[in-house]
Amino acid sequence: xxxxxxxxxxxxxxxxxxxxxxxxxxxxxxxxxxxxxxxxxxxxxxxxxxxxxxxxxxxxxxxxxxxxxxxxxxxxxxxxxxxxxxxxxxxxxxxxxxxxxxxxxxxxxxxxxxxxxxxxxxxxxxxxxxxxxxxxxxxxxxxxxxxxxxxxxxxxxxxxxxxxxxxxxxxxxxxxxxxxxxxxxxxxxxxxxxxxxxxxxxxxxxxxxxxxxxxxxxxxxxxxxxxxxxxxxxxxxxxxxxxxxxxxxxxxxxxxxxxxxxxxxxxxxxxxxxxxxxxxxxxxxxxxxxxxxxxxxxxxxxxxxxxxxxxxxxxxxxxxxxxxxxxxxxxxxxxxxxxxxxxxxxxxxxxxxxxxxxxxxxxxxxxxxxxxxxxxxxxxxxxxxxxxxxxxxxxxxxxxxxxxxxxxxxxxxxxxxxxxxxxxxxxxxxxxxxxxxxxxxxxxxxxxxxxxxxxxxxxxxxxxxxxxxxxxxxxx
Amino acid sequence: xxxxxxxxxxxxxxxxxxxxxxxxxxxxxxxxxxxxxxxxxxxxxxxxxxxxxxxxxxxxxxxxxxxxxxxxxxxxxxxxxxxxxxxxxxxxxxxxxxxxxxxxxxxxxxxxxxxxxxxxxxxxxxxxxxxxxxxxxxxxxxxxxxxxxxxxxxxxxxxxxxxxxxxxxxxxxxxxxxxxxxxxxxxxxxxxxxxxxxxxxxxxxxxxxxxxxxxxxxxxxxxxxxxxxxxxxxxxxxxxxxxxxxxxxxxxxxxxxxxxxxxxxxxxxxxxxxxxxxxxxxxxxxxxxxxxxxxxxxxxxxxxxxxxxxxxxxxxxxxxxxxxxxxxxxxxxxxxxxxxxxxxxxxxxxxxxxxxxxxxxxxxxxxxxxxxxxxxxxxxxxxxxxxxxxxxxxxxxxxxxxxxxxxxxxxxxxxxxxxxxxxxxxxxxxxxxxxxxxxxxxxxxxxxxxxxxxxxxxxxxxxxxx
Numbered sequence: 001x002x003x004x005x006x007x008x009x010x011x012x013x014x015x016x017x018x019x020x021x022x023x024x025x026x027x028x029x030x031x032x033x034x035x036x037x038x039x040x041x042x043x044x045x046x047x048x049x050x051x052x053x054x055x056x057x058x059x060x061x062x063x064x065x066x067x068x069x070x071x072x073x074x075x076x077x078x079x080x081x082x083x084x085x086x087x088x089x090x091x092x093x094x095x096x097x098x099x100x101x102x103x104x105x106x107x108x109x110x111x112x113x114x115x116x117x118x119x120x121x122x123x124x125x126x127x128x129x130x131x132x133x134x135x136x137x138x139x140x141x142x143x144x145x146x147x148x149x150x151x152x153x154x155x156x157x158x159x160x161x162x163x164x165x166x167x168x169x170x171x172x173x174x175x176x177x178x179x180x181x182x183x184x185x186x187x188x189x190x191x192x193x194x195x196x197x198x199x200x201x202x203x204x205x206x207x208x209x210x211x212x213x214x215x216x217x218x219x220x221x222x223x224x225x226x227x228x229x230x231x232x233x234x235x236x237x238x239x240x241x242x243x244x245x246x247x248x249x250x251x252x253x254x255x256x257x258x259x260x261x262x263x264x265x266x267x268x269x270x271x272x273x274x275x276x277x278x279x280x281x282x283x284x285x286x287x288x289x290x291x292x293x294x295x296x297x298x299x300x301x302x303x304x305x306x307x308x309x310x311x312x313x314x315x316x317x318x319x320x321x322x323x324x325x326x327x328x329x330x331x332x333x334x335x336x337x338x339x340x341x342x343x344x345x346x347x348x349x350x351x352x353x354x355x356x357x358x359x360x361x362x363x364x365x366x367x368x369x370x371x372x373x374x375x376x377x378x379x380x381x382x383x384x385x386x387x388x389x390x391x392x393x394x395x396x397x398x399x400x401x402x403x404x405x406x407x408x409x410x411x412x413x414x415x416x417x418x419x420x421x422x423x424x425x426x427x428x429x430x431x432x433x434x435x436x437x438x439x440x441x442x443x444x445x446x447x448x449x450x451x452x453x454x455x456x457x458x459x460x461x462x463x464x465x466x467x468x469x470x471x472x473x474x475x476x
Numbered sequence: 477x478x479x480x481x482x483x484x485x486x487x488x489x490x491x492x493x494x495x496x497x498x499x500x501x502x503x504x505x506x507x508x509x510x511x512x513x514x515x516x517x518x519x520x521x522x523x524x525x526x527x528x529x530x531x532x533x534x535x536x537x538x539x540x541x542x543x544x545x546x547x548x549x550x551x552x553x554x555x556x557x558x559x560x561x562x563x564x565x566x567x568x569x570x571x572x573x574x575x576x577x578x579x580x581x582x583x584x585x586x587x588x589x590x591x592x593x594x595x596x597x598x599x600x601x602x603x604x605x606x607x608x609x610x611x612x613x614x615x616x617x618x619x620x621x622x623x624x625x626x627x628x629x630x631x632x633x634x635x636x637x638x639x640x641x642x643x644x645x646x647x648x649x650x651x652x653x654x655x656x657x658x659x660x661x662x663x664x665x666x667x668x669x670x671x672x673x674x675x676x677x678x679x680x681x682x683x684x685x686x687x688x689x690x691x692x693x694x695x696x697x698x699x700x701x702x703x704x705x706x707x708x709x710x711x712x713x714x715x716x717x718x719x720x721x722x723x724x725x726x727x728x729x730x731x732x733x734x735x736x737x738x739x740x741x742x743x744x745x746x747x748x749x750x751x752x753x754x755x756x757x758x759x760x761x762x763x764x765x766x767x768x769x770x771x772x773x774x775x776x777x778x779x780x781x782x783x784x785x786x787x788x789x790x791x792x793x794x795x796x797x798x799x800x801x802x803x804x805x806x807x808x809x810x811x812x813x814x815x816x817x818x819x820x821x822x823x824x825x826x827x828x829x830x831x832x833x834x835x836x837x838x839x840x841x842x843x844x845x846x847x848x849x850x851x852x853x854x855x856x857x858x859x860x861x862x863x864x865x866x867x868x869x870x871x872x873x874x875x876x877x878x879x880x881x882x883x884x885x886x887x888x889x890x891x892x893x894x895x896x897x898x899x900x901x902x903x904x905x906x907x908x909x910x911x912x913x914x915x916x917x918x919x920x921x922x923x924x925x926x927x928x929x930x931x932x933x934x935x936x937x938x939x940x941x942x
Contacts, residue, residue, distance in 0.1 A: 007542045009570070013792070015798075020490055020517060023491055024517075024541065025540070025542065028493075029494055029519070030496070030497055030540070033540070034541055035538075035540045037540075037542070038539075038542060041542070050789070051785060052784050054656075054784045056652075057794070063796060068542065070570050070789070071789060072782035072783070072785075072788055072789055072791060074655045074782050074793040075682070075792070075793060075794035075795065076648065076678075077674055080648035083640065083645040083646075083652065084649070084655070086649050087612070087651055087652015087653040087654070087655065087660070088653070088782070090636040090638065090649075090652075091652065091655075091657075091660075091783070091784075092656055092783050094784065095656070096784070112641045112642055113641065113644075115641075120638075188500070189534045189537065192538065193537075222495070229495040229496055230496055230497075230500070233497065260634065260636075261634040262634060263633055263635045264632075264635075265607070265633075265772070265774040266633075267586070267772055268586075269632070270585075270604055271585065271588060271768070273629050273632060273633075274591060274593075274601050275591065276588035276591055276768055278588050279589065280589065313763075314763060317592055317763055317764070318592045321590055321765045326764070327764065327765065328763065329763040330758055330762045330763075331761050332761075353764070354850055355843055355844045355846065356758070357844060357924070357926070357927075359926055359928070
């Protein structure tokens with residue numbers, strides 16, 4: 001076998017190619033990595049994908065994969081190579097991304113990334129070197145260390161207290177994401193031929209956009225197994241192979257599916273997604289509603305999740321901004337996804353909202369009794385309180401300067417056939433009670449919000465009108 | 477047609493480590509272990525006697541060294557002389573072309589009416605307009621809406637949103653996409669940001685751009701989901717292991733969530749370094765007026781990227797420098813870059829020119845403080861606001877100008893003095909020793925300082941906490 005053209009002619013990155021390092025690997029004599037490298041390089045060569053290949057170097061002995069491979073190289077944090085591989089693959093779907101990892105990297109610290117990436121099934125190729133030991137850190141127990149095997153962190157041999165060896169090929173093959181999983185070895189000529197073929201096939205499947213593949217390579221680490229290279233080969237064959245049976249674990253025929261268009265940079269399309277428009281909204285206000293406050297009006301809307309307090313708050317903010325004012329809305333929820341408390345602080349300012357919180361609002365809209373009881377007393381003197389008298393029977397005593405409007409939000413909405421429009425009833429009541437904005441300003445905001453549900457516009461307009469009428473009927 | 481003659485092996489003893497894996501691959505027993513130590517390597521290479529060799533090639537297949545047993549091509553064996561490896565293997569380490577920088581383009585956008593959107597959405601739209609089409613994330617309150625909007629918008633723009641298995645995977649997906657030279661970002665919140673720090677350190681070490689929007693929440697530990705300025709220390713001084721720094725931007729309005737996100741991408745590529753946007757739980761959720769810019773970015777591919785094409789094949793993304801002197805040089809380079817970032821310091825001052833009391837705050841507390849400053853002015857007190865927009869580098873020159881003439885400084889923050897520490901450190905490093913005693917208004921645990929508390933501090937009243 002000739003040296004593949006994918007292997008650098010000179011290993012400049014290996015200690016600046018000093019001495020013999022320009023042409024010798026950093027691996028110990030007899031190490032399986034060198035063979036796996038050669039087979040991988042040969043496969044890249046055979047498939048003619050050198051320019052498109054991105055090799056992810058892991059942490060472990062093969063951290064220096066990039067010394068040798070004349071391809072795009074990216075060096076990942078310990079265990080994270082599959083995540084880095086996905087980042088490369090999605091950045092350039094035409095690239096061929098190879099995640100080369102050892103057993104500590106893949107089967108211990110990086111298990112979450114390993115499993116999640118395999119299950120995702122995007123076409124990348126994982127080459128997993130299983131030598132049953134930690135090499136670079138100096139012979140500690142790996143997740144793949146055999147029962148009874150001595151390592152520096154299992155000095156009496158791996159026991160039940162250290163758990164059982166991880167059979168990654170079987171685990172990966174058990175997932176739905178991968179399409180091709182095979183375990184190969186390097187200990188004799190026959191196995192080496194199989195290993196070469198498997199590695200090439202795994203990459204081929206990626207090149208064709210068919211899916212994720214995983215090749216586990218049983219490899220020799222004579223140094224940390226404390227054996228001669230020859231004995232290590234024998235050990236892999238006689239001790240490892242029975243625990244890690246060789247062969248194809250999964251081989252699905254999948255039609256090519258991984259095709260991705262180049263990203264769009266169409267400005268019009270982006271603007272339409274955001275809902276931005278060049279149309280000037282029609283303004284109805286003569287000026288800032290200074291009868292409520294000179295520069296900044298503070299409101300609070302409070303109820304339970306589902307009352308629509310947040311939507312109503314948003315509509316007030318939209319109305320203000322359409323009129324050329326500034327506005328803010330801060331939602332605040334309980335931890336519940338539904339049914340908990342739901343408060344909204346809203347500010348409308350002539351020029352800029354300086355302080356968006358509403359600890360002492362001028363206007364309170366309360367959708368239930370607890371909200372009224374909690375926030376009623378915080379309303380500023382001379383302020384306004386509007387509450388749902390369908391659900392609040394006893395209103396608390398508030399400062400006599402506060403104008404109070406009991407309006408049956410729920411009753412009206414139920415009569416209209418849709419309880420969810422009670423927040424729109426409340427907005428109508430707000431308009432009539434405070435004259436914060438002209439009716440048409442708020443109706444426009446409501447119509448714009450419902451532009452994708454036009455059929456609901458008449459019902460909402462009716463709810464808004466009923467809110468106004470209820471306040472007018474109170475006559476205060 | 478004659479069969480192509482198979483080459484026999486040859487070996488440069490210097491490149492043989494003597495592992496002997498070729499021995500049992502040879503059926504003809506041509507290879508033997510030797511006891512002659514090679515003086516150049518100190519290893520014991522195998523010996524070849526090719527008398528019986530039938531050129532089966534299996535020994536070469538068994539050799540783990542790329543320059544170990546190799547096919548003997550015509551001439552090589554006969555004329556074999558090991559003096560200059562370049563003579564045998566060529567001098568060019570790589571025939572890939574020199575990497576090319578494909579510049580980004582700025583495309584015009586029509587002027588539109590302001591949007592009414594929440595801070596996280598504003599940031600997401602800012603990222604899209606900055607050319608980001610690759611977003612990775614893990615759901616965490618109160619930042620998730622940003623990821624949700626990306627999950628909705630990006631597929632329509634043929635972009636990628638991938639929900640990762642964890643924040644650890646998220647930052648490493650970003651590492652991959654950033655390594656390919658493309659803009660990438662994530663939305664996260666304090667505990668999630670903690671988890672990402674390993675990857676942030678790698679990105680800084682490998683000089684990769686990327687934008688982290690951290691919508692800060694109450695801590696430590698699981699804390700809560702309410703706003704706190706809990707990660708100022710982390711972002712300014714604790715970005716993972718090693719000598720790490722990144723630009724830290726602190727928006728205070730939904731508009732700034734968009735503007736500073738766009739700026740973050742620009743700076744991130746300018747310096748090949750991550751940029752952190754520290755937002756807070758209020759600002760992430762807060763809806764406000766957001767004006768879209770009149771231009772957007774279509775990113776190119778930088779010359780340093782590992783994109784996975786011929787033009788960038790030469791490149792390497794890595795943070796490992798095994799030789800101590802190399803790593804020191806790299807650190808010196810990074811620190812020079814951090815020093816260069818100091819020109820990016822930004823601040824807003826509000827009524828500081830004649831201020832006797834300067835209040836310092838950032839994020840949402842800065843807005844509350846602005847409200848307080850205005851009320852204090854109405855009461856005849858010469859108050860002003862100094863709002864750092866970059867927390868790292870801290871805008872110390874602007875601060876010095878703002879506090880010139882002030883006899884009181886009040887630091888308003890939703891943390892136990894993390895902002896104050898930045899101020900003290902910046903003043904100290906700038907050699908500014910003379911400044912009024914720092915007073916503080918601090919809340920924690922998800923409670924923000926209230927305007928009434930700020931007023932009370934300035935007016936010297938004791939306020940019962942809400």
